[in-house]
Amino acid sequence: MRRNALIAATLVAAGMSFAPLPPASAQAEAQPEAQTAAQAEARAEAKALPSVQVAARYSGTVARGETYYRSGDFAVWRSSVSSAFLSGFRNANGRFVVDDVLTMTVTGENGRTQTFRHDFSRNCTAPTPQPLDYLNLNKYLFAGLNTVRFALSDKCGDVVRNSDIFLSGSGVIDPAVAGARGCSGSNWVGGITGSPAFIPSTNPPQRKDRRVQGTAGLSVANRINCSASVQVALETKVCNRFGYNCNPRTIASTTIERLPAAGPHVKTLSADCRRGTHSYRMQVRVKWVTWTGWARQTVVPKFETRVRNTPDGDRGWTRISC
Structure with missing residues (x-):
């Protein structure tokens, strides 16, 4: 019983x-x-x-x-x-x-x-x-x-x-739910499971003539999750006329690329330098979708999108004058 x-x-x-x-x-x-x-x-x-x-x-x-x-x-x-x-x-x-x-x-x-x-x-x-x-x-x-x-x-x-x-x-996990298993990083739920293992690195942008140039990237220990992608961007901080309500604006970026299975991924970007003194930074953006279990009291799989930006928040800015 x-x-x-x-x-x-x-x-x-x-x-x-x-x-x-x-x-x-x-x-x-x-x-x-x-x-x-x-x-x-x-x-x-x-x-x-x-x-x-x-x-x-x-x-x-x-x-x-x-x-x-x-x-x-x-x-x-x-x-x-x-x-x-x-x-x-x-x-x-x-x-x-x-x-x-x-x-x-x-x-x-x-x-x-x-x-x-x-x-x-x-x-x-x-x-x-x-x-x-x-x-x-x-x-x-x-x-x-x-x-x-x-x-x-x-x-x-x-x-x-x-x-x-x-x-x-x-x-x-029913293989019929998992779908295709084309990625060697993981065979669970079509490889959409777990988080990638990587170490990001960014260098402060510098002025090159009338342009701003910077290098950033990451070293991948293991992609693990087949959905993981990476994008490198050069940003500047844009504020209102009083110097408040500042927000980052992308002025140059790579395309969104599949995260390497392992090894380095480094990109150099440049853009026109804005007149005056402004803040710039390089940013590495990694995004993936991962399976997190079953919807409560069902056998329907749940997925969650995760993003890791380096640096995040309001960190990593460098002041450059042109």
């Missing part, structure tokens, strides 16, 4: 209906036709729940102790209202089994890693691997975005078999 309550809470939070499993005795007495209908209903219900297949049903011969399957990376968001389960059906409501050991490695967005293992053979004392009704992954996940990968290993003999295994829940 605990499993049904957990899954019910997950589905209700996502705005979905939930039909609990019948008792084991009732399942044993069910006719094949009824079982087939129930499976069809489960598959239909599963379409509404974010789900990815971790491993397909398999049977074969391997060397004793061999790790016979390693999954790719899966992205799972962990919050107070999200959830993630392993099970045999997409709707997180079906038994699954591994012959013999399931290993799950979780890496949080801060780089911390932890590993969980479950031995279905009970250290080779069970006559056959013992299935799990489901596995609640919430307690193994870090807050925020997690990278999760799985491995299946033999332990007791050379013949192995496992069921279909699905990762499902409101925190699971």
